[in-house]
Each structure stands twice: as structure tokens, then as C-alpha cells.
Amino acid sequence: MKGNLSTICVQGGWQPKSGEPRVLPIYQSTTFKYDTTEQMADLFDLKTNGYFYTRLQNPTNDIVASKIADLEGGVAAMLTSSGQAANFYAIFNICEAGDHFISTTSIYGGTYNLFAVTMKKLGIDVTFIDADSSEEEIDKTFRPNTKALFGETIANPVLSVLDIEKFARIAHKHGVPLIVDNTFPTPINCRPFEFGADIVTHSTTKYMDGHALTVGGCIVDSGNFDWEAQHDKFKGLTEPDPSYHGLAYYNSFGKGAYITKATVQLMRDLGSIQSPQNAFLINLGLETLHLRMSRHCENAKKVAEYLETQDQVAWVNYSSLKSSKYYELAQKQFVNGASCGVVTFGLKGGKEKSIKFMDSLKLACIVTHVADARTSVLHPASHTHRQLSDEQLIEAGIQPDLIRFSVGIEDANDIIADIEQALACAYK
């Protein structure tokens, strides 16, 4: 669907014909019926397009994926059962044992483990680089077997902002795609394809769902990366696939090659499919994404500005603040400079005060989750990253006193009042 983002949020995806349900139906069926053996055989050969088994494709899922593709300005997309599966598939679709890729260091903890531990066990090597490294430093990490460059638009929880234009330039110079996890800003605030990214991933679990209902992920392809120009690097896309009777994805599907391969190979064999019920809920979240994002950002800015004026607060990081080192980049890359609803800060007195402060909050809840309509809070050093020593935390860019405050869409005055009373309790 064409149109402005707000319209795509509300009306994109499902386009009912006369007499069909107004609202996206949940195709709660594992399988799909055909009249002849030949019709079914053509589907298995990928000669015709159609549904046969929900592990590969389901109409509800595909309709929600197409809405996300439209929001990102991409050509094709697929839903996955989680953000973890989305990032795994995004890389594994173009990397195999013996290959290498490069990622920024400050990324979501789960993704870091996936890359540093699990993918290494599969024989895929990763080099981590600081997102703020110079172009020359990043150039040096490329090897002949490097297949991708990866980063998060806004890193969770460090909130560093990726210079997408710079990273895309570097990736393309070395003949590889730039994959960007765009979970935190969502396409409402940033569309990485406009700055040269090739593939975008999402944990739809966060703002897209927005209500902490369902775990899910999505991969979107811009269709811009020329796989054939790097034929030997991406043989999985450019040469015949023996598991599909010698079909070559790029030859047969052009701009749809990457998502088709991820669907018919990875989803077929590994099966991290989104459930149609959950896809329906993600769609419901998407219908208000534009409204929620603007309120999240408006509230987060008020909270960040309030925190900056408080004596007990040692530092505040929010890229819409003039004091942020990412302010200029945020103004350039994000719509109206608005990033997301997550603010990080530290308290004077460190870890101990952070814990006291968090335990005193009433409206903001301590949860692992982030990017939800309800204000929530987490202390990575005690929770998600508690296995790391203080030195390791700093290496990962996480100060031991860092509080991740995910500002919801309640009344900003009530959120600030809650912070105010919790600060008073912590420093009593």
C-alpha cells in the first residue's frame, strides 16, 4: 500500500475485496487445500505462488509482514517467532560455516550472545567494533570471507545511535549488505533504507506490538543490494539450490530473492514461524504505532529534561537532548529528531542508589521488557547483564549505574512525579 506512514499503520496490509471481512482475518489453519495434485506440485517447485503449509507461509503472517515492508519502504518481508530468530535468519541467510561478519559491540544482549557464542559454534565468525569507530578502523576488520555488516539504529540498552549512511558506505565499499536492527526507533522515526541500509530487522515484541502481548520478529529487504554483482560471495542466492531442483533465487525472484530464500530454506528447515494469532495482535499494535511513538517520544523528552535538572542524577543519555553526543545525528536520521521512548541515566552513589531508586518506583514497574505502553524500568547490571563484571559491563558500553527507563504513554506529569518520589526515597 502507498501512502503516508500513519495511513499505512491503520490501513496497510489487509485490503479486503467486496464482501470480505473489514478486519484482517486470522487464518488459523496449518494447511491449505488444492483441487489437483499438479497444483500442489507446482507450489513445491516454487513455480506458482500459494500457501500449502503454515511453517512456510500463512496469509495472516504475510499480510502483516507486507504492512511492515510498506512502513519501511522495502520490497518484501517475513515474520518470525521472535526478534532473536529475525536476527539469526538475517545473518544465516547469507553466511555459512567458514564465513565472517562484522557487528557493532553495543547491541542487544541476546543478539550479542547469538553472534559471539552460538553462531561461532556454527562456524560463523564475528568481529565486534565500536559503533563510533572511524571508517579506517572499520575497513581494517573486513576479510575476504566477510559477508555482512550489522548494527542497531539505536542500541538497546546503551542508546548509541548508528550512523547508517557511514555504515552503508563502508559495507558497500566491501561488497556486502548493511543489516540494521531498527527495533527502537521503528519506521515511524527512522527508515534505514533511506540512508542506504539493505536489510532491516525488528523485534516486533517491542513498540510494534506495544502492549507486551506477543514475542515476534520481522525481516525486511529493501531489494537494493545487487547480489549478482557479488556472485561468488553470495553463491547461496546466485547459484542453483539443490534442495529446490537447481533453482537459483536471484535468477528466479530478483528483488524478492533474499526473503524467498529465508522463507523456503530457513523457515522450512528451522521453523521459527510466527503464529497467525500473534501476527493478528502485532497488526493491532501497528494500527496505533504512529500515535504511540509520538507520545512515547514526547513523554521521554520531558522525562529526560526533568532528569537533567536533578542534583542526584549523574548523567542522562537521550539523543533528543542537546547535551547528547548523538544529537546532530539524531536530528539528521530521525523524523523531527525523535528517537524512541527509552532514556538511560545514572545516579550519584552508583549501583546501590540505582537499586534503591528502582525499588521505590510505584507507577514504573521493574520488568525485563522494554518499549511498551506502560512505563517500565530495568537495571542491566543487576538483571539482563548480571553475569558480567563491572569491567566487562564498561567494555560493553554499559555503566554499572545505568538505569534503562522505558517511558510509556501515560501522562508525563504522573511519570515525573513517580521519579520525583522515588529519588526522594533513595536519598532519604
Ligand SMILES: *Cc1c(COP(=O)(O)O)cnc(C)c1O
Ligand atoms: C528485544 C530485542 C531483540 C530480541 O527480540 P525478541 O523478540 O526478544 O527475541 C533484538 N533486538 C533488539 C534491539 C531488541 O530490543
